[in-house]
Amino acid sequence: MGIGFRKAFSSLGILLLSAVIAVGCTSKGSGESEATGTNSASPNASEAAASAQPGGTIRIGIMEEADTLDIHKSVMNLPSQIGIQIGGALLSLNPATNELEPFLADSYTVSEDGKTLTFKIREGVAFHDGTPLTAQSFKDTFERIMNPETGATTAASFLRGVKSVSAPDDRTFVIEMETPSATLLTNLTDMPFLQPLSMSAIEAAGADYGRNPVGVGPWKFDKWVPGQSILLSRNDAYNWGPSFYERKGKAYPDQVEYKFFTDMQTMMAALDTGSIDIAYKVDTSDAKRYRDNPNYTLVEADMQGLGLFIEMNLENETLKDVQVRKAINKAINKDAIIQAVLNGEGSPAYGPLPSTIFGYDPEVEKYGYSYDANGAAQMLESSGWKKNSGGIMEKDGKPLQLELAITNQDSQAAQMVQAMLKEIGIELKIQVWDQATLLQKVSQGEYDMNFLIYGYNDPDILYNFFHSSQIGGLNHVRVRNSDLDKLLAEGGATLDQEKRKQIYAKIQNIIVDEAYWAPIYVPKVIHVANNKIQNVKLQKSTLLLDLYDSWVKPK
């Protein structure tokens, strides 16, 4: 697909200082990263089943109310979380082996040219409304996604490159591609966004479908009390779980309830008093208290994306010099910022990708920039800068002054960076903007440096940040690097996962070597679970809670 699509696509992944994380796009290799919490090891049903008991309710507190449970139309996180519980997918990704495995499709074949994918749909699967699952269900659902009128931005991005879908018979589902896609097969494992929907349910509910969703998952939608909660109840007919679970049958708890909160402290108080069993995405400042408490378990992983990084405008006279950009990278003490801003609940970022995204190259930790103030100052000196009497670097009589554009949420980190750069003789002015203005200015190149955050789960996001065609969009640093352009285009079209990995390793190397960004940290996504709920896991590819094997300890 063309650039236009990419631009639209990019709107998903980028969030500036927003709590929402765009999730869903799975990638085969993401399982290799350590998306594990204290008790979120790879599914091991036999271990869990030994003492697992049916019954009870899991109550989860979350800091948002869903917009709509029509997964094609939602732009929030909770509908995805609920989506993996009420839905299923054609294929599944075994978290232990990272292999694609059957799920709602018994088997599949890919044509020689990589453009025709044929799936055999499993028999005996039914939607919660009783409608049997057929190839037609997938055809209708995918066509609904691809119809621009639906507005299924996220789901449609997962089907990028799909030309058409067809259902020659009840059990055969065919996808025709325009060009072979690196990500489509793994995208098809995405339970929230590419789950089959019951067209009869959509027709019956009309405009109210978003409040009456129907799927094929282990839980079914029960009720939504506005402002309060969404209740799911167990689908007793469920016996078509992904093949990597040893157990295929129904889930253990009778119900799962999501309770909406508007105040984080109220949510934590609800966890303390037992009104909820799991607090979904807690503040890092609250995490430590529960980490030290034997009655709770932290289910956590690094965020998919970067929590904070600096972009540097290559059209700025001073920042054109790679030595200055490298010096800025070396001057930043990432650990100190993580301690101060995240209470230590995060990992330093050395490259443009976090360890939780496919293609992350661990080598980056070795060749990336670590804190070295002296080295940074020397770099500036080697580039002709000299400290003046005021301790500020100067070149041809001009002091080294730069401006850092931020929104006020990041002022603490900004002040720390300001002090760190001062150490090496760079005078940093902090400019606070509101979110919209900041993004507008940086996409037009009217800035020196700025703070940004992104959330995504495929390395293809780097195309948006660094491809020369994206200047004016997300290529805020305004880089035109033909080698990089070529690699970024290749990365998006390479089917072979090993090759794709190597391409992204090169890309990361170039980006770090050229120091276009100064990556700072990857925060943790932390959920706190009361130990009365056993076996709470994270789905590695989406970082959503996987409750299929979870059970409630009887009192």
Next chain:
Amino acid sequence: MISFVLNRFVSGCIVILGLTVLSFLLVHLVPGDPVQVMLGIHATPERMEELRSQLGLDKPLWTQYVRYLSDLLHGDLGTSIKTGRPVLVEIADRFPETAKLAVSALVIAIVIGILTGTLAARFKGSFIDALFTGFATLGVSIPSFWLGILLVMLFSVTLKWFPIANGTGFRDMILPALTLGVVASTLISRLTRNGMVDALSNDYIRTARAKGLEERTILFRHALRNVLIPVVTVIGLQLASLIGGTVIIEQVFNWPGLGTMAIGSILSRDFPLIQGTILFMGVVYVVINTIVDILYHAIDPRVEFGAKVAS
């Protein structure tokens, strides 16, 4: 009387018309392109155009306002950007919870306010008077959200007597209603006390005492009646401000009313929902005020309607 009611009704309508101007202009007062603000900077041009024409923002300002008014008259408050549901439906989902909480708080406020006010007046100058008056002064100065947090800490977290975020049943309502009620009771209490002190010094009270009437009858039958007129006015206004005041308290107690929805809509920049909620709350406020105004004149026989209207 009829002309007075008509007068209040007309001035109520004028205030509401002013409200519509304010809520209409809200979108236009936001710096920058409102559609951009609503959808975020990376929205596709198509989606922005769609929303722009959906909201009518591509038309001249006065045309937009006329359209806005005409939609309002047809009961159309717009569509929430976040949920895609009509704003009126969203409000209808939440308002009953807010009303329930506000009315319960008012009942608590009336009971506490009148009881403490009356007792303080009866034992004027005593320890009880000092206690209740001090309590009332304290209550006026305490921010309700702070009191709410304290009550949660004590009764929910420490003592575990009341659940948090457990629904909207009777037991769930006690703490938030108490928080709002206690704070609102202080004004009622002070007014009652001052009125009662005046009333109790009247000759007819002395006569009643001389007749040997029971103290309770004297206090609540004879004296309180004369104090009620200003108190009732304040109670009406309290109800209006309670409905607005629940915004913060709903937040503290995770109460699923209009307040939490309003804050949520502000955070998600859901302009039609913000506009609708502001307008709705404003209208409720005006309506209650108008009713109180009319009631005030109805229960106080001394008020001459003609004279009032003229002034």
